[in-house]
Amino acid sequence: MAPSIGTSTSRVDGRAKVTGLAKYAGEFAAPDLAYGAVVTSTITKGRIARIDASSALAIRGVLDVLTHTNRPKMAAGDDDYRDDVAPEGGSPFRPLYDDRVKFNGQPIALVLAEDWETAVFAATLVQVDYEEDGFATDLHARLEQAHTVDKPQKPRGDAAKAFAGAAVRHDAEYFIPAEYHNPMELFAATVVWNGGGKLTIYDKTQGVQNVQRYVCGVFGLKPDDVRVMSPFVGGAFGIGLRPQYEVVLATLGALKLKRSVRVVLSRAQMYGLSYRPATIERVSLGANAGGALDAVAYEAVAMTSQHEEFSRNDAGWAEQLYASPNARYAHKLVPLDVMTPCDMRAPGAATGVYALECAMDELAVALKLDPLQLRLRCYSDRDQESGLPYSSKQLKECYRQGAEAFGWDRRSPSPRSMRDGSELVGWGMASGVWEALQMPFSARIILTANGHAEISTAATDIGTGTYTIVAQVAADMLGLPLDSVTVKLGDSTLPTAQVEGGSWTAASVAHAIVNAADDVRKELLSIAQTMPGSPLSGLAPDDVVLADGALASKSDGGRAVAVADVMRHGKMERLEKERSSDFKEDDKHARNTHSAIFAEVKVDEELGVIRVTRVVSAVAAGRIINTKTAASQIMGGVVWGIGMALHEEALTDHAFGRVMNANIAEYHVPVNADVHDIKVIFVDEPDSVINPMGIKGVGEIGIVGVAAAIANAVYHATGQRVRDLPITLDKLAR
Structure with a gap:
């Protein structure tokens, strides 16, 4: 019998998905099922002075309207239950907890009805009076309130002195706006009332036991009385790592009515959940005339919420890629009146490596050096912070195979020197890095x-x-x-x-x-x-x-x-x-996955319209279990990277504190016409150190570096350097 590991194997659940047999959180049948519709706040900060639900309750089929005044009992505070379900020691937002409004679009009431249409209509009839407070949602306007969180990496040498004395220097600021996950499946929960207070919960989540712990903690329920199931998930990308508020609302409804309840959020309400935080990245690179790095200084400033602190390491990824005797890193947060951000595919790396790899490209331009050659000259076989060798690092082979497949040696170095008819052609590249976790x-x-x-x-x-x-x-x-x-x-x-x-x-x-x-x-x-x-x-x-x-x-x-x-x-x-999976802790090696991304763009010289026509992504991620599904993951990451570079941007009206493009018509993501030729290469990377099977994982690495490769290609095509994402034709026209 031929081995299955390492082959291109079709999904065993594929037939169930394409025929509709696979059921998702909002699709499970339950006897005596009621439906919930969420009422969200129209202010950004303040308190609820009065909620008048009388008009909603007068509608035939409406069963109840839950608010902070009449909901079932919840834990009084975070100290009243064991909270190990949120990152950074935080606590997931609990809806209907009190009368405080902390962000625009916050859930403030739940209308329960016999059918979904009635619940949705009745929700529009709930009248709310507020006492509004002043608020702030603009990261750039509150930079003076930035405070430092734990440094991502320890400083080495004297980065400031080395940078000042470097033969060639680059210092610039890059900006990545807030981005929303937008999975195809809306967030939903169906809570089945089994009698005697026992619940079966179908929730859209990335961790069923995580949700079970949270629900039991918040509602004081016994673990044996709460079963959480999520057999299929229509995309999550990090937003399902912590419990979202739909599962709390559906549970509140079931406990109040003592019957099954389903809550499905609308697409607009999904923009009241978590997101990738907007981040300002300042990168300073100093090099000698030959291209070796003398200094790396990196400061990231990201947004977080007023009620919870969330941060990820944007700043320290150069440690896994490039050698430099002097380095300094810092990560700062600005609290704003918003929902707490959360993890989004390759958190910290997707944004941090974007800025780092754009800066490396700009340094290569200043050095009059090929961007790939610069990276090879700065290559490090050891983690710069710990000094440890890697369990495996085939990034050089990624560079070689990716460049060969792309045809990088045919690149004309000067900007605006390559054309295809009326379009300017640009070739850019970048490195990618992610952690190999277990x-x-x-x-x-x-x-x-x-x-x-x-x-x-x-x-x-x-x-x-x-x-x-x-x-x-x-x-x-x-x-x-x-x-x-x-x-x-x-x-x-x-x-x-x-x-x-x-x-x-x-x-x-x-x-x-x-x-x-x-x-x-x-x-x-x-x-x-x-x-x-x-x-x-x-x-x-x-x-x-x-x-x-x-x-x-x-x-x-x-x-x-x-x-x-x-x-x-x-x-x-x-x-x-x-x-x-009893892994033995290894403190003698650094563990990462790596990639090299090569991108081609074509830019209409008159209109400034950008097309990403080719991408080659060469990935070193240990042993690949399934080359077909792994390649699909990398391709999906590349498509998302195209969106990050050219499309995605949550637009907030800071006068109202509200995301104005809270839909997938105006919140732009790549569509079929935006995606052309994507080639995925898996570089052979045996690794007997990381674990017995040599597996690293490929879910995150696919997006890392893609936006930078595209941004670098746009510069090569046009001679215009756009540092704030997304790169749009109006920015090129500046």
């Missing part, structure tokens, strides 16, 4: 005598292909064909799993499966060796392998026993094993 996950294997295996873990598949890679790893470890493996995910009653994020799920869950499969193999061997005349007699567990439905000697395939015969001999109908 977390404790558990998995259970149930092997039956008829040669079928069921693999279960509470991990969530957010569309990345987790169902498929779990099936592939299990099939290879158990010696079964792929269609003999069933996978169960996204259920809080299953073995423990962390939230799905950070690109850690593949490595983490794969090793839990490997460990459980080892236990299966060991037990089967112990039984097989009790069989009369066993051909496996005297063999140790490491001497045998599961293959083609049999337990066989590694060195002599003729010494084998069918698994069905072993289980029949042991009078076993099923064999069950559960294990965790």
Whole structure:
């Protein structure tokens, strides 16, 4: 039987998704189901003086209107329950908690009705009087209030002195606006009332056990009384790492009515959830005449909310890419009257590497050096902060293979020197870097005598292909064909799993499966060796392998026993094993994934319209479990990078504190016409240090560096350097 790991395998859940059999959080049926519609604030800061729900309650079919005055009891404060479900020690926003309004679009009431249309209509009839306070939502206007959070990396040497004495210097400020996740599936929760206070919650989330802990903590419920399920997720990209408010509202409704309740947010209400924070990045690079870096100084200033502090490391990514004896990094936050930002694909890296790689390109221009050559001259085989070597780093090979596939050697160095008819042609490149993380996950294997295996873990598949890679790893470890493996995910009653994020799920869950499969193999061997005349007699567990439905000697395939015969001999109908991914901590190596991105743009010389016509992304991310789904992840990241570079921007009217383009017509994202030729290359990167299978994960790395490569290509095409994203034709016209 050919191995499954490392092949291009179609999704095992693909048929269910394209035929509609896959159900999402807002689609599960429940008896006696009521519907909730959310009323949101029209002011940005202040308090609710009065809510008049009488007109809504007068509508036939309306069951109740919940506000902060009549909702079921919630924990009085963060100290009243165990809160380990939010980043940076914060706490997810709890709707209807009190009369305070903290951001525009905040949920302030929930209308419950017999059907969705009635609930939505009645919500428009709820009258609210406010006492409004002054507010601030503009990052640039509040920079004097920026305060420093923990430094991302320790300083080395004297960056200021080295920069001042550098032969060639570059110092510039880059800006990335707030960006919203906009997954295809709206955030929704269906809370099924099972009687006796027991709840089954279908929620759109990246971590079912995370949501279960939160709901139990906020409402004082017993874990055995709350089951959270999320078998399929229509995209999340980080916004589902922490519980969002729809699950709290739906639970409030179910507890109040003592019946099942569904809440689905509108697309506009999704802009009242979290987002990638707007960030100002100041990068200073000093180099000698040959291009070696003498100094790196990086300061990031990002927005956060007044009620919670959120930050990610934008500033320190040069440490994983480039050698420099002097470096200084800082990350600052400006509290604003907004909803708290959150993680968004490759948090910190997507924004920080954008500024860093644009600055490197500008330094290359100042040095009159090819941008790729500059990066090679500054290349580092060690993490600059810790001094540790990498478990693996094939970034040079990414540069080589990516440049060759793109045809980089044919690049004319001067801006505006390449044309295609009436269009200016630009070629740009950038490096990408992300962390290679792994977390404790558990998995259970149930092997039956008829040669079928069921693999279960509470991990969530957010569309990345987790169902498929779990099936592939299990099939290879158990010696079964792929269609003999069933996978169960996204259920809080299953073995423990962390939230799905950070690109850690593949490595983490794969090793839990490997460990459980080892236990299966060991037990089967112990039984097989009790069989009369066993051909496996005297063999140790490491001497045998599961293959083609049999337990066989590694060195002599003729010494084998069918698994069905072993289980029949042991009078076993099923064999069950559960294990965790018990990684050993390694403090002797740095662990990262890397990439090299090459982009071609064509710019209409008269209109300034930019088209991204070609992208090559060469990625080094350890062992790739599924080349098909992994390539899809990288391609999706590239498309998102195109959006980041040219399209995405949340526009806030700071007079009202409100996002004005809260829809996917005016909040621009790439469409089919914006996406042309994308080539993904996976560079071979054996890594026996990071974990036994050499897996790193690819979910995040695909977007990192893409916006910079495109911005650099736009400069090469036009000679115009636009440092504030997105790059639009009006900015080129300046």
